[in-house]
Amino acid sequence: MGNSFGKLFNISSWGESHGGGIGVTIDGCPPRLPLCESDIQKELDRRRPGQSKITTPRDESDQVEILSGIFDGLTLGTPIAMLVRNKDARPQAYDEMKEKFRPSHADFTYQSKYGHRNHEGGGRSSARETIARVAAGAVAKKILSFKKVEVRAYVERIHDLLVPNGLDFPCLDAVEASPTRCPHPKTASEMEARILEAKKAGDSVGGSILCRVRGLPVGWGAPVFDRLEADLAKSMLGLPATKGFEVGSGFEGTFLKGSEHNDLFESREGKVRTSSNRSGGVQGGISNGEELYFRTAFKPTATVLQKQQTVNQEGQETELMGRGRHDPCVLPRAVPIVEAMTALVLLDHAMRHYAQCESFDFS
Numbered sequence: 028m029g030n031s032f033g034k035l036f037n038i039s040s041w042g043e044s045h046g047g048g049i050g051v052t053i054d055g056c057p058p059r060l061p062l063c064e065s066d067i068q069k070e071l072d073r074r075r076p077g078q079s080k081i082t083t084p085r086d087e088s089d090q091v092e093i094l095s096g097i098f099d100g101l102t103l104g105t106p107i108a109m110l111v112r113n114k115d116a117r118p119q120a121y122d123e124m125k126e127k128f129r130p131s132h133a134d135f136t137y138q139s140k141y142g143h144r145n146h147e148g149g150g151r152s153s154a155r156e157t158i159a160r161v162a163a164g165a166v167a168k169k170i171l172s173f174k175k176v177e178v179r180a181y182v183e184r185i186h187d188l189l190v191p192n193g194l195d196f197p198c199l200d201a202v203e204a205s206p207t208r209c210p211h212p213k214t215a216s217e218m219e220a221r222i223l224e225a226k227k228a229g230d231s232v233g234g235s236i237l238c239r240v241r242g243l244p245v246g247w248g249a250p251v252f253d254r255l256e257a258d259l260a261k262s263m264l265g266l267p268a269t270k271g272f273e274v275g276s277g278f279e280g281t282f283l284k285g286s287e288h289n290d291l292f293e294s295r296e297g298k299v300r301t302s303s304n305r306s307g308g309v310q311g312g313i314s315n316g317e318e319l320y321f322r323t324a325f326k327p328t329a330t331v332l333q334k335q336q337t338v339n340q341e342g343q344e345t346e347l348m349g350r351g352r353h354d355p356c357v358l359p360r361a362v363p364i365v366e367a368m369t370a371l372v373l374l375d376h377a378m379r380h381y382a383q384c385e386s387f388d389f390s
């Protein structure tokens with residue numbers, strides 16, 4: 028339950044951190060799309076552990092195998108199944124966590140709900156599951172690129188270090204230039220030092236990721252329950268370690284009056300445009316043709332390499348020393364995951380829009 032996402036472009040994710048591997052099945056992918064493993068691998072390489080000294084040292088190459096749905100380099104329109112095998116699992120590092128609950132992790136709630144859990148690497152609650160989302164998101168991204176829709180996420184804030192306002196839409200190379208995935212070089216080097224400082228202290232830091240989408244046409248989004256921003260919020264808050272979501276002016280916008288906050292319409296080059304974009308590219312739950320942008324907050328990594336108070340499965344108070352290989356900050360690796368989920372939401376809405384509004388001619 029709860030492992031499938033999307034209505035027309037539907038994905039089902041499976042696998043645990045220290046099990047055989049992680050996989051995804053996509054149902055509803057359009058046929059005749061040119062697709063090969065390298066389209067998927069390039070996105071998985073951005074997510075994989077062991078990329079730099081500010082991410083977890085777990086050494087996984089995360090090589091994808093496509094098992095079905097493609098023939099002669101083109102999608103068949105049949106289910107696409109993809110698999111990434113786990114190679115560098117070290118379950119013994121988690122022995123203590125079999126009995127003791129990690130503070131602010133999923134151990135207590137999984138145990139209470141299911142009465143049985145795989146404690147190795149956090150089992151299903153591990154961010155390793157997001158391999159499934161990134162692999163499926165790579166397919167969605169490729170389809171969106173034919174519509175000239177470009178999804179770009181980057182780290183905007185780590186702890187209290189924030190990029191300056193008003194950055195241009197960055198190219199992918201600018202985001203990938205720093206291991207932090209912050210495209211502003213000065214802030215990026217300060218962020219890197221802050222993450223290393225936390226790592227040295229056996230601690231962790233959080234922050235926020237800004238996601239921007241350009242090239243969106245007017246009309247994607249399905250009110251009332253499937254507003255575009257509602258589905259984006261669900262996709263973001265469905266990621267591990269997320270604690271907040273805001274679109275457009277978000278919480279800051281509430282400090283303005285309506286007359287200050289409104290995006291005024293104007294006619295530009297024969298198109299209806301807005302002179303500002305506090306709406307964040309979405310009005311009434313439907314894209315309005317402006318840049319879509321939203322922020323997602325990620326908490327500091329729960330597993331810290333320090334002794335903390337907790338309770339064991341028998342309900343007795345005890346202490347737990349965090350062990351294993353962990354990200355001192357999850358944000359750099361979360362960037363491709365945010366992009367993947369955004370692409371999945373947008374493609375699903377594109378397909379729904381074309382199915383409902385552009386398929387029939389009643390004249």
Ligand SMILES: Cc1cc2nc3c(=O)[nH]c(=O)nc-3n(C[C@H](O)[C@H](O)[C@H](O)COP(=O)(O)O)c2cc1C
Nearest residue numbers: 132133152154267268269329330353354357360361
């Ligand atoms: C890219 C990424 C990497 C993560 N790495 C770790 C990690 O190394 N250690 C850890 O304790 N949590 C890590 N997390 C977060 C946990 O998976 C998450 O906190 C846990 O499942 C509990 O869920 P919750 O924080 O949403 O309540 C990571 C999250 C993401 C998005």
